[in-house]
Amino acid sequence: MRAGFFITGTDTGVGKTHTTCALLGAAAQLGYSTMGMKPVAAGFERQGDAWHNDDVEALVAASSVKADRRLINPYALRSAIAPHIAAEQQGVALRIPPVRAAFDALAEQADVVLVEGAGGFVVPLDATHDMADMAVALGLPVILVVGMRLGCLNHALLTAEAIRHRGLSLAGWVANDLGTDMAAFEANLTALGQRLGGPALATLPWHPGEPPEAASRHVALPRWHSLLRKVS
Ligand SMILES: Nc1ncnc2c1ncn2[C@@H]1O[C@H](COP(=O)(O)OP(=O)(O)O)[C@@H](O)[C@H]1O
Numbered sequence: 001m002r003a004g005f006f007i008t009g010t011d012t013g014v015g016k017t018h019t020t021c022a023l024l025g026a027a028a029q030l031g032y033s034t035m036g037m038k039p040v041a042a043g044f045e046r047q048g049d050a051w052h053n054d055d056v057e058a059l060v061a062a063s064s065v066k067a068d069r070r071l072i073n074p075y076a077l078r079s080a081i082a083p084h085i086a087a088e089q090q091g092v093a094l095r096i097p098p099v100r101a102a103f104d105a106l107a108e109q110a111d112v113v114l115v116e117g118a119g120g121f122v123v124p125l126d127a128t129h130d131m132a133d134m135a136v137a138l139g140l141p142v143i144l145v146v147g148m149r150l151g152c153l154n155h156a157l158l159t160a161e162a163i164r165h166r167g168l169s170l171a172g173w174v175a176n177d178l179g180t181d182m183a184a185f186e187a188n189l190t191a192l193g194q195r196l197g198g199p200a201l202a203t204l205p206w207h208p209g210e211p212p213e214a215a216s217r218h219v220a221l222p223r224w225h226s227l228l229r230k231v232s
């Protein structure tokens with residue numbers, strides 16, 4: 001691996017997967033081999049003989065390197081609810097060391113590995129650990145996906161504060177349009193840019209139904225390239 005990032009978001013459903021796929025596609029355009037990882041996925045449906053999760057399938061489709069699903073998604077939780085509750089219901093302990101081991105194995109197989117968190121940055125894993133602890137254990141710089149809607153400035157700034165509080169760097173951020181016709185969209189972008197620090201890697205438009213990898217054309221390629229080179 002030459003570059004790895006942990007992808008977090010201002011909330012659940014704000015476009016972390018959409019953005020991760022876009023960044024994977026853009027990295028491939030820059031000539032890197034790519035891999036998306038979803039350590040903890042909650043919400044699986046039975047499709048024929050297999051269990052299906054939208055995030056895992058989207059990341060697999062957007063990755064240029066094919067790998068064992070058990071490495072891509074070490075923890076598959078059936079219910080689409082908070083991970084620590086889904087895990088408890090299933091009698092599973094969400095442990096960080098196996099995630100670290102899976103990540104290390106994936107890192108040997110691709111130039112760029114993007115790890116999508118679950119929910120927001122400090123979503124619990126159990127009574128004492130949270131998603132931020134996982135990001136710390138992986139030692140990855142963080143990319144923040146801001147779901148552009150009223151309230152996102154507070155969520156984005158709180159998340160940036162939490163990232164730095166855990167000793168991680170906010171490597172960059174992405175504004176994802178959620179199709180809410182947000183008033184003063186541009187002014188909100190400016191406010192984020194002035195306060196978040198780190199490069200704005202993309203503003204992804206709301207394009208319902210479009211495959212997420214198509215969104216890679218909206219990534220600011222020179223900025224993404226220089227970030228990839230910086231951490232290499
Ligand atoms: N910019 C966008 N254009 C079109 N659809 C989007 C966009 N951002 C998110 N979506 C859709 O909204 C839903 C939630 O996005 P997703 O990336 O899964 O969020 P998260 O990973 O943060 O939970 C998905 O169905 C996704 O395809």
Ligand SMILES: [Mg+2]
Nearest residue numbers: 016017055116
């Ligand atoms: Mg997701």
